[in-house]
Amino acid sequence: MDFQITAPQTLPLEANGHRLSISGKSEAEVYFIAGIPQVSGVAYQCAVCDERPAYRVTDTAIEVENPCPYPDGLTTAITLEVPSGKIIVTDDLRPIYTWDDAGLASYNSALGQAQAVHGMAAAGCAYGPVGNSCPGLYRTGPDTYVIARPGYDENDTPDLPESDRLAGIVTDLWAYSIADFEHWKSRGGDPDSLGWTDTVIDVTPGTYRFTHHSGERDFDHDAPGAVVFAHVERIG
Ligand SMILES: [Zn+2]
Incomplete structure (x- = not known):
């Protein structure tokens, strides 16, 4: 098994309606350990729905798999x-x-x-x-x-x-x-x-x-x- 750790790279974050940004920027850092993406520079949980996001990383973006159930927030x-x-x-x-x-x-x-x-x-x-x-x-x-x-x-x-x-x-x-x-x-x-x-x-x-x-x-x-x-x- 390959436990290689890749260098971090910054990619656009496609949050799928969740509120995850800490900096206000819609990007995050990702590196891979043994092929598993580790995303940093964002909140652990969505500030609206409280879910912990599951990420899918492509060549061009870090995407959250499941949509936020409250994309407009809550009234x-x-x-x-x-x-x-x-x-x-x-x-x-x-x-x-x-x-x-x-x-x-x-x-x-x-x-x-x-x-x-x-x-x-x-x-x-x-x-x-x-x-x-x-x-x-x-x-x-x-x-x-x-x-x-x-x-x-x-x-x-x-x-x-x-x-x-x-x-x-x-x-x-x-x-x-x-x-x-x-x-x-x-x-x-x-x-x-x-x-x-x-x-x-x-x-x-x-x-x-x-x-x-x-x-x-x-x-x-x-x-x-x-x-x-x-x-x-x-x-x-
Ligand atoms: Zn959410």
Whole structure:
């Protein structure tokens, strides 16, 4: 058997929809050990689907064999029941609301984060990752809101009106957590424990849909203008 190790070469990476690039360049290095390709310079797992890619190397490219199941990334929609007409808005509502991450994709992937969003929604909490952005909850209409961080012009004027900002969200957890205030209390939430990072606001009682965007392919945490992590609307 031939255990020859070849010199590394750089080839275009055809990622088949996966997000594997670390450098932002769509190329990778490959060398062969005993004819088996070893690919380096890229992530071990897709940042969206969390799969470890299987590579096929041709004379002209490094190709991933299986397509990414989420080539456009993930938009995650959940609903939150707010019968009380009061919501608590903060970064972290653990341990009252948690999700079980056993068997889930890595939280470092968009899929793992979408699974966390669904797990928290099943527990009764609208949750979503926001990076280290310190976003706010802004009113955009009678029963519509966004969770967003504003962009600023050269005079430090935000492009989302401060007058529409109902709550700020600190990012110790790099997430927002929103629940029906009475539901939270019924699970053991103590209103006397609330601090400056927690806001209770009045909304129209009903069912709210949260559409979370941070797992989408084109989502840009560093966009110069306002970055909308989630749209919130009353649907019933
Ligand atoms: Zn993928």
